Amino acid sequence: MSAFVPSAAGGLGSHRVENHLVQNQPPEFAPRDLWNDDVVLRESLAREGGQAWTAQVSAYGALAGDALYALGFDAHRDRPRLRSHDRFGHRIDVVEFHPNYHQVMRSAIEHGVAGLSWREGREGSHVARAALSYLHHQVEPGSSCPLTMTHAAVPVLRQAPALAEWADKAAAPHYDPRNVPIADKRGVTLGMGMTEKQGGSDVRSNTTAATPLSADRQSGDEYSLVGHKWFFSAPMSDGFLVLAQAPGGLSCFLMPRWRPDGSRNAFRIMRLKDKLGDWSNASSEVEFDGAWAHRVGEEGRGVPTxxxxxxxxxxxxxxxxxxxxxxxxxxxxxxxxxxxxxxxxxxxxxxxxxxxxxxxxxxxxxxxxxxxxxxxxxxxxxxxxxxxxxxxxxxxxxxxxxxxxxxxxxxxxxxxxxxxxxxxxxxxxxxxxxxxxxxxxxxxxxxxxxxxxxxxxxxxxxxxxxxxxxxxxxxxxxxxxxxxxxxxxxxxxxxxxxxxxxxxxxxxxxxxxxxxxxxxxxxxxxxxxxxxxxxxxxxxxxxxxxxxxxxxx
The missing domain is CATH 1.20.140.10 (Butyryl-CoA Dehydrogenase, subunit A, domain 3)
Known part of the structure; x- marks a missing residue:
């Protein structure tokens, strides 16, 4: 803002001066080293047994407080968009993100936010991974949703020997956002689908049906899913842990984006949720129309699994x-x-x-x-x-x-x-x-x-x-x-x-x-x-x- 000032002769001159001074304002918060700034985290990592990973956690704290802090603003402002079809009319069900989101996810996965506990499964690894997650969430909390689910899915997947590749790639330090089958990837991410319209937290009232694809239910672990999910988290993921009603009761399944034969799986993203916050991450509603899924655990033991x-x-x-x-x-x-x-x-x-x-x-x-x-x-x-x-x-x-x-x-x-x-x-x-x-x-x-x-x-x-x-x-x-x-x-x-x-x-x-x-x-x-x-x-x-x-x- 500026103003005219009187000339030396007493009239109004054309000279303009600034009268808007920026003062009494703090400097930018970042870049900051979130590890060196946080004595409580440093003490906690050592006290609770994660000190072997101090160098790794320290490096991520410096990265989080600088590059990732800056990336998070655009990743949050430019919300995910659903592309249900390509320009030729083929159903694709792809979720598009700001490029910064993928950079944030790549940094997190490469530094162990999703997989450290399982790749280095020795004493203290969960503590170190907790410290990494804490640092990451400070600067881009939306991406913590798929990171958490990918991390938490590994022990569930390990219950099924046939899903060893999924467990290994979920724990791997590689991020690949491409919409391609798991065989073409070094690392994968996992989402989750539990909640239905009629159930909420009462998952035992779920109505999604799981029909065995084999007549021998005792040895067969492949199923066809028909139903819906009211909240389907991280729909851009490579696979999803879901609950559905099998003949023996509520059961747990891995439903991948792509079938084992390389064809698209039969699920449709109906819409993305318009959420209060968590804008950088996508949540959705989906329908299953004969989607292929692999059972994890016994029939009727979905919740314990x-x-x-x-x-x-x-x-x-x-x-x-x-x-x-x-x-x-x-x-x-x-x-x-x-x-x-x-x-x-x-x-x-x-x-x-x-x-x-x-x-x-x-x-x-x-x-x-x-x-x-x-x-x-x-x-x-x-x-x-x-x-x-x-x-x-x-x-x-x-x-x-x-x-x-x-x-x-x-x-x-x-x-x-x-x-x-x-x-x-x-x-x-x-x-x-x-x-x-x-x-x-x-x-x-x-x-x-x-x-x-x-x-x-x-x-x-x-x-x-x-x-x-x-x-x-x-x-x-x-x-x-x-x-x-x-x-x-x-x-x-x-x-x-x-x-x-x-x-x-x-x-x-x-x-x-x-x-x-x-x-x-x-x-x-x-x-x-x-x-x-x-x-x-x-x-x-x-x-x-x-x-x-x-x-x-």
């Missing part, structure tokens, strides 16, 4: 929500350190320090619990106690951490004011993304009911929780006693409050065992009542500076 995915996908929901919190908070702190109001920087105002410190405590608690659960998942096949803990803690953590993310991201937006509501900022994208993990892989009520089921039927889960809480020095005895009493009187109507308290106890235990400088503040504010309903309500004698400085150097 695919349940192996649940622990892995729930962990990724925890990691994803933790990542969204982390990135939103980092953006808020960066802004507050460079923006001045009323004569001093935002970060110097007492109330803003309280908000940022409170968010920092919440963010650290989310990550340390997620990484603790990653260690349990890693050890589940070697340690029965860790397996029991992973079984119940993934449901507890998914419920609480994912439930906290939307309010958390909104509070971070508020730290930026109007700038946090504008699409040029990353905050609106994070805000739209934040509710997804609480819905995906089972909503809050489903998680709470699963926890109740574990407490009622699996005493080893109760023992694992009690051990985890009792071994952490610093949790008030009255809190532990109250939890024990609540767990002894299980009732559905009070499940949310119980799971919330369990989650807070586990977060406190994780912080205390990590010797975090924020552990005491967490216990005082979350367990002992020193906290209001909103963020920024910490007791005034909490060390705000340590919490903020620890979050972002």
């Amino acid at each position: 695919i349940i192996q995915m649940v622990m892995l996908t729930r962990l990724d929901c925890m990691l994803g929500s933790s990542a969204e919190m982390r990135m939103a908070l980092a953006q808020a702190i960066h802004h507050a350190r460079h923006r001045s109001t009323f004569g001093k920087r935002l970060v110097e105002h007492a109330l803003m320090r309280n908000v940022l410190a409170d968010l920092a405590i919440e963010s650290e608690a989310a990550l340390v619990l997620s990484m603790r659960v990653a260690r349990a998942v890693d050890a589940a096949d070697r340690d029965a106690g860790e397996a029991a803990f992973a079984r119940v803690a993934t449901a507890i953590g998914k419920y609480w951490i994912c439930k906290r993310a939307p309010a958390f991201v909104n509070e971070a937006q508020e730290c930026l004011g109007g700038a946090g509501y504008v699409e040029e900022s990353m905050l609106p994208r994070l805000y739209r993304q934040a509710p997804l993990n609480s819905i995906w892989e089972g909503s809050g009520n489903i998680q709470c009911l699963d926890v109740l089921r574990a407490l009622a039927r699996e005493p080893e889960c109760v023992a694992a929780l009690q051990q985890e809480l009792s071994e952490a020095d610093g949790i008030p005895e009255t809190f532990i006693a109250g939890l024990a009493d609540a767990m002894s009187r299980i009732e559905e109507g009070g499940a949310r409050l119980l799971v919330e308290r369990l989650a807070l106890g586990l977060q406190a235990a994780a912080l205390l065992r990590a010797d975090s400088p924020l552990a005491e503040a967490f216990v005082r504010s979350r367990l002992q009542g020193g906290h209001g309903l909103a963020f920024g309500t910490l007791p005034g004698d909490i060390d705000f500076e340590t919490a903020i400085a620890r979050t972002l150097p």
Whole structure:
């Protein structure tokens, strides 16, 4: 903007001067090294057993905070498009993406975000892979959906020896977005189709029919699928794990995009979902019209077969929500350190320090619990106690951490004011993304009911929780006693409050065992009542500076 100024003779001259100065604005957030910035992640990787992969995780943190951060904006803005037919009228059912999306996916898969756990299946590999997923989700969360499903599908596929090629290529560090048969690819991605219109989370009410292609159902594993899926995730993938009703009951199947003979499989993408967020990733509705599928597991055992995915996908929901919190908070702190109001920087105002410190405590608690659960998942096949803990803690953590993310991201937006509501900022994208993990892989009520089921039927889960809480020095005895009493009187109507308290106890235990400088503040504010309903309500004698400085150097 400019203005005319009077000439020396007193008249209006034609000389124009700038009167719009850009000042009191923060510099660009990126590039940043997301690994070096994050002391909590560095400590967690070492503490939980993933230190052997420090160099690999560190390299991805630098890449994520620079090139991938920049690529994510266009990958998100230019949403996927469905091309049902080619220009000659042939049915093709192809989903087109911005080229940046494919670059992001290629980087993630080549660096192990989808396959590290399986390619290097030694102790600590799940922890390292969790750290990679956490870093990736901070900058391009939409692509985390196909990465998570590809990762979680591998142990399911390994149940069927005939699908060894699928399992191996899902774990391979190669990304190939071409729509060609698996034989022509070095690596593949996997999607998933469980939900139908009439069922939602009640997958046992699914109506999609699976008809055996062999008269001998005991030895035959090829089927024809007829039906629909209301939510069909990542429809651009090479294959999909689906549930359908076989003669022996609800069963699990791998349905590939291409049949073994090289012909297109008989499924149609009806439309892409117009979602609140998660814009870089495609979700769809599909119909099966005699689609070829390979059964995985026994007939009638579809849910127990695919349940192996649940622990892995729930962990990724925890990691994803933790990542969204982390990135939103980092953006808020960066802004507050460079923006001045009323004569001093935002970060110097007492109330803003309280908000940022409170968010920092919440963010650290989310990550340390997620990484603790990653260690349990890693050890589940070697340690029965860790397996029991992973079984119940993934449901507890998914419920609480994912439930906290939307309010958390909104509070971070508020730290930026109007700038946090504008699409040029990353905050609106994070805000739209934040509710997804609480819905995906089972909503809050489903998680709470699963926890109740574990407490009622699996005493080893109760023992694992009690051990985890009792071994952490610093949790008030009255809190532990109250939890024990609540767990002894299980009732559905009070499940949310119980799971919330369990989650807070586990977060406190994780912080205390990590010797975090924020552990005491967490216990005082979350367990002992020193906290209001909103963020920024910490007791005034909490060390705000340590919490903020620890979050972002």
